[in-house]
Amino acid sequence: MERFFATAPGRVNLLGEHVDYNQGIVLPAAVDRRVKIHARRLAEPRALLHALDFSQQVELSLSLDALNARCDREGNPLPAWALYPAGVAWALLRSGYPVEGLEATYTSDIPIGAGLSSSAAVEVAFASLWQAMGGWTISRLDLARLCQYAENAYVGVNCGLMDQFASVHGIAGHALCFDVRALTYEAVPLPGDVMLVIADSGVRRSLAASAYNERRAACEEAVERLRPYLPGIQALRDVRVEDFSRLAHFLPEVVRRRAQHVVEEIARVERAVEALKRADIVLFGQLMLQGHRSLRDLYEVSTPELDFLVDFAARQPGCWGARLTGAGFGGCTINLVQREWVEPFVRNLKEAYQREIGLTAEVYICLASVGAHAQRVN
Secondary structure, eight states, X not given: OOEEEEXXXXXXXXXXXXXXXXXXXXXXXXXXXXXXXXXXXXSSSEEEEEETTTTEEEEEEOSHHHHHTTBOTTSOBOOGGGHHHHHHHHHXXXXXXXXXXXXXXXXXXXXXXXXXXXXXXXXXXXXXXXXXXXXXXXXXXXXXXXXXXXXXXXIOOOOOSHHHHHHHHXXXXXXXXXXXXXXXXXXXXXXXXXXXXXXXXXXXXXXXXXXXXXXXXXXXXXXXXXXXXXXXXXXXXXXXXXXXXXXXXXXXXXXXXXXXXXXXXXXXXXXXXXXXXXXXXXXXXXXXXXXXXXXXXXXXXXXXXXXXXXXXXXXXTTEEEEEEESSOSSSEEEEEEEGGGHHHHHHHHHHHHHHHHOOOOEEEEEOBOOOOEEEEOO
């Protein structure tokens, strides 16, 4: 009986927030919290899935007709957790890749709903598993794009490519400078004595679709209004900081603030990458704090809880930088903390948050980790 193992990491975005849909550049890192799948091959075209974290199981038929129905083999609607592996099978089959029958048991230590891309990790792990079982070849980027397609078209979440990209391409000890427009990336080393400390505010994103869509629309309006003065621009990615400063007065106030964040955030990522290459963690941390202030004041996606976590962290010994990570409106902050200061940093942050805000902050200490892989184990 053939057995297989697959694993894929979650991710955190160090810098470059709300620039992906403006064709900008982002700076995520895969983290050492992972989905792990143990599987055995089945002769029939079906998938028996055991989700240990939910103490649930479901059986799927691996045909496009059955998967289109989003139901299990008994005709019951799929539970939410099963949509992710089912969506990957559906996307692979629609793209002409064979999907083997399997029984899979999986678990994850990536916190759900905390902005660390637990769903993308599940998708990437299952895609990698089916690739290993089927023996077919695909580029890592195309695998990530198929997983994004599954989440967009099957699960119904309109995510960008960054989450799946980082889960597939992660490199231990490195961040990934990912150009969303060109679909190219560069691995950038992180200091070995700095930990990625992720603090969950406990406030779940009430990222109303309307608030997100309003910001996207403002960015698109800015491009349209600036195009007469900057012919040929396709997105805010094409607007330089100096050009924006010269032309900002042509924009309505809210549109100006939203566009200013995006234009300056893309420039921050560029500066941050150069800082990391020089091992200048001081400048990198300053750019993180600038990014948070911009998300708070210009893009207006922060919350009082996130602001408290960032402001408190920035005053702690050994903390080089902090900011909200993810879409905002709740979720997590990312903190760069010197290894020897991590323990008191975490203790002080949790105590202060409980005392001042009245909420418990879950804190995850991470390192930049390797991306997804799968293999036969017997």
